[in-house]
Amino acid sequence: MDTKQPSPRVTARISAGLLSTGIALSVGHAIAGLVAPGSSPFLAVADSVVDRAPSAVREATIDALGTADKPALLISLAVILAILGVVVGLVERPRRPVGSVIIAALGAVGTLAAVARPTAGPLWALPTLVGTVLAVVALRLMIGALYPSRGAVDHVEAKSDSAAGDRSDEVAPAGSPGPDRRRFLILAGSAVAVIAAAGATGVALTRRAADALAERTGLQLPRVLNRNAAAPVPGGVVPDAPGVTQFITPNEEFYRIDTALRVPALTTADWRLRIHGMVEQEIELDWDSLTSREFLDRIVTLTCVSNEVGGDLAGNATWTGFPIAELLAEAGPLPEADMLLSTSVDGWTAGTPLEALTDGRDALLAVGMNGGPLPLEHGYPVRQVVPGLYGYVSATKWVVDWEVTRFDQASAYWTDRGWGERGPILTASRIDRPAPLAQLEPGPVVVAGTAWAQQRGIDRVEVQVDDGPWNDATLATEYSIDTWRMWSWTWDAEPGLHTLSVRATDSTGEVQTEKRQAPIPTGATGWHNRTFRVSER
Ligand SMILES: Nc1nc2c(c(=O)[nH]1)N[C@H]1C(S)=C(S)[C@@H](COP(=O)(O)O)O[C@H]1N2
Ligand SMILES: [Mo]
Numbered sequence: 001m002d003t004k005q006p007s008p009r010v011t012a013r014i015s016a017g018l019l020s021t022g023i024a025l026s027v028g029h030a031i032a033g034l035v036a037p038g039s040s041p042f043l044a045v046a047d048s049v050v051d052r053a054p055s056a057v058r059e060a061t062i063d064a065l066g067t068a069d070k071p072a073l074l075i076s077l078a079v080i081l082a083i084l085g086v087v088v089g090l091v092e093r094p095r096r097p098v099g100s101v102i103i104a105a106l107g108a109v110g111t112l113a114a115v116a117r118p119t120a121g122p123l124w125a126l127p128t129l130v131g132t133v134l135a136v137v138a139l140r141l142m143i144g145a146l147y148p149s150r151g152a153v154d155h156v157e158a159k160s161d162s163a164a165g166d167r168s169d170e171v172a173p174a175g176s177p178g179p180d181r182r183r184f185l186i187l188a189g190s191a192v193a194v195i196a197a198a199g200a201t202g203v204a205l206t207r208r209a210a211d212a213l214a215e216r217t218g219l220q221l222p223r224v225l226n227r228n229a230a231a232p233v234p235g236g237v238v239p240d241a242p243g244v245t246q247f248i249t250p251n252e253e254f255y256r257i258d259t260a261l262r263v264p265a266l267t268t269a270d271w272r273l274r275i276h277g278m279v280e281q282e283i284e285l286d287w288d289s290l291t292s293r294e295f296l297d298r299i300v301t302l303t304c305v306s307n308e309v310g311g312d313l314a315g316n317a318t319w320t321g322f323p324i325a326e327l328l329a330e331a332g333p334l335p336e337a338d339m340l341l342s343t344s345v346d347g348w349t350a351g352t353p354l355e356a357l358t359d360g361r362d363a364l365l366a367v368g369m370n371g372g373p374l375p376l377e378h379g380y381p382v383r384q385v386v387p388g389l390y391g392y393v394s395a396t397k398w399v400v401d402w403e404v405t406r407f408d409q410a411s412a413y414w415t416d417r418g419w420g421e422r423g424p425i426l427t428a429s430r431i432d433r434p435a436p437l438a439q440l441e442p443g444p445v446v447v448a449g450t451a452w453a454q455q456r457g458i459d460r461v462e463v464q465v466d467d468g469p470w471n472d473a474t475l476a477t478e479y480s481i482d483t484w485r486m487w488s489w490t491w492d493a494e495p496g497l498h499t500l501s502v503r504a505t506d507s508t509g510e511v512q513t514e515k516r517q518a519p520i521p522t523g524a525t526g527w528h529n530r531t532f533r534v535s536e537r
Contacts, residue, residue, distance in 0.1 A: 009146060010090070012184060016142035017089020017099060019191040020135040021081055024103060026198035028110065028131030033205025034262045038117050039124035040202065041110030041131060042081075046073055048113040081106075092143045099143070100136045107132025138191050145184035148177050209265040209376070216380055219268065219373045221320055222295040230297040230318055236477035239488035241446040243433040247479070247486070248299070249315035251370055256377050257304050257313060257391060259413070264345045264398045268381045273365075277341070277403035280332030287381065291367065293322050298362040298385075301452050301484045303425050305390035305414075306519045310430050310528035314452065316483055318371065319385045321364025324357045333404045341410045342384060343401040350396045351412035352386060353422055354404070361387050361455060362482065365399070387482035388455030390523065393423030420522040427453040427512050429461055429487075429504035431530045440534045442495050447473075448488040449528075453506035457481030460505040463489045465498055473502075481507065493534045501529040 025042050032040035038047065050073065084102060092099030110128035114120060237247045268287040275283040297320050304313035328340070333354060340352045357363045363386040367374060374380040379397025386394035392414040403410070407421060415421050429451035434440060451458045457478060462470040476486035491500070503512045516526035 009179060012146055012179065012188075013089040013092070013143070014086050015089065015188055016139060016146065016184075017087065017092065018082065018085040019142065019188060019195065020099075020103060020139035021085035021088060021106075022195045023138050023191055023198075024107065024110075024128075024131040024135035025081070026131075026195045026202060027134050028127040029202030030198040030205070031127035031130055031202075033202045035123045035126055036121070036263060037206040037209050039114045039120065039127050040206070041107075041114065041128040042074075042077065044114035044117055044124075044128070045110055046077055047117060049073060049077070088139065089143075092139055094140075094144055094147050094149075097140070100139055103132060103135050103139065107135075134194075138187070138194075142184060142187045142191070145181075145187055146179040148180045148183075205262075209263065212265040212267050212376060212380060215267050215269075216373045216376065219381075221368045221373060222291040222293070224295050224297050224320060228294060228296040230299050231480070233299070233479060234477050237479050238486050239446075239448050239474070239476050241433070241448050241488055243435070244448045244486060244488070245432045245450050247316060247483075248370065249317055251317070251372075251375050251378070254315040254317060254369075254378065255304065255313045257306065258377075258397060259348055260346050260398075263376050265376065266345050266381060266398055266400075271381050271400065273382065273400055273402060275327065275331045275402045275404070277405050278334040278337040279404050280334070281330070283327070283331050285327070290322065290365070290382070293326075295320055295322055295367070296362070296364065297368075298364060298482075299479060300362060300364075300385050300387045300482050301454055302385065302391055302395060303428070303452065303454070305392050305419065305423060305523045307428070307524060308519060309428075309516070309524050309526045310530075311524075314428075314450075314484065317369050319364055319366040320368030320371075321366030321385060324363040324365050324384065324386070325360075327365060328354070328357060328404070331404065337404045337406060339405050339407045339410060341403040341405050341412060342396040342399050343403075344396050344398040345400045346398065348396070349412040350384075350393050351407065351410060351415060351421070352384075352389065352394045353407075356386055356389055356394070363387070363394075388425055390423040390425055392419060393421075418521055423522075425452070425454045426523040426525060427451070427456070427458075427504050427506045427510065428524075428528075429458075429502045429512060430528050431463075431500060431502050434530075434532060436530060438532055440493050440532050442493050442534050442537050445491045445493045445534075446488055447491050447500060448486065449502060450484045450486050451502075451504040452484040453504065454482050456506040456508055458485040458487075458504050459507045459509070461485075461487040461489075462503055462505075463491070464501045464503075465491065470503070493532075495534050495536045497531060497533050499529050499531045501527045503527050 028041040088099035088102050107128055111125045114124040114128055238244055271287050273285040297318055299318050301316040307313035338354050340354055340357055341349055343349050366383050366385045369378055382399055383397040384395055384399055430449045432449040451461050461473040463473050464470050473487040473489035478485050505511045513525050514527055
């Protein structure tokens, strides 16, 4: 027995702790590559520290370290985690899993940091949770090999004399079997392999998103000539009352709906649009051939068919784009074609009636949203926007393929799942203020909201209190038939519990139906209502 050697058990235990911590981080990072880069446990914690640091601390750090502040933070975090990894390995015992508890606690911190990020979705908890579970399993296995139970060692001894010989230099407490070194080395080697593979995967997956993000930051949109600018927004498109919905929805508040587990990271250099199918001339566009054209700005309200009555899956933005009709005309659709089947880079499809794309409405192949390039989540670098049609039949994000075809020959993602084929937007109206459950005083209360009927326009909005008569709301200035129209009405509120209902009439004279219908298959119908308690005088 060579007692001069440093006890291998301490180094082995430290290795077990560091390797399991490494598994949590690398596996978390790899899964984050699939979910969203920001959901990586390491990055989520670092970002939260940056956001939560008191601004004095932040400024002092930036003063002292300049642009090295972020790397300095990441290195500090890595050092702290390495120290914790050492502790985890030293305190873990088969029957006293203190190290596992520390890993679980770290996992809880990482998970909370990830789900609390401003753009987080429910899946953002996944990377840290999976990483943490694997880390605990790895730690238990490795520590189990270092402190094997009597039965397990007997088994190994029966199998391999050399393994028993190797163990003779381990310092083991009297009466317990020595560490199973061979088993430990296999486990540690596997852990190293997992960390290497997961780390490489995570870096590769998040780098693509980082590339697209970096490119987007410096991207120049095609310049829009004055004659192609959107009509200016007149005063009075929003009622003069606090808490009303803004006319233009800021990008961060714009609803997001798609099937993408991971936001596609497509750069303008990689982007192509192939136009083919029932056309006279196949065309392939790249970024330069698209953006060398004359682009337009148009304000269009986008709506999701899944929006419940009163829901917020609608948003209004200025879109910078090129008319889809002109691109189609270059390809020359055959007379028997009636559908454009568009496909995104991640394979999602929409089937749009060709008529809606060529009847003169502002159907755009858009590259910009509210003055900047499209955000990655909203289709960077190129998406479609078609006024009057729900998004699922028209608003393909990350679009890369157009097949001109026929409704009786092709079908798209959501129509294959029971949703309507053509997807025209139904008239909708919504009460936005007072807020739900607001406590009101008796007397005049400004009730306000929005209504939309893209391609037709809103001509009238009425409000009803309980079962009383319908009252005409004041319509705010109409911007266009493709945008939502705000309204307000002053209610002389009486004490008690009251329910307000709203209904709109479109420019064809059709009044919104009272009949409640679920969103599937053609969009929700019914009147939106809200109940308020008005206090006693
Ligand atoms: N590639 C792709 N594009 C898509 C979708 C999708 O799942 N994948 N969803 C559509 C639906 S259902 C809607 S309502 C709009 C929403 O666009 P937004 O997320 O920019 O608000 O995008 C449409 N475009
Ligand atoms: Mo949608």
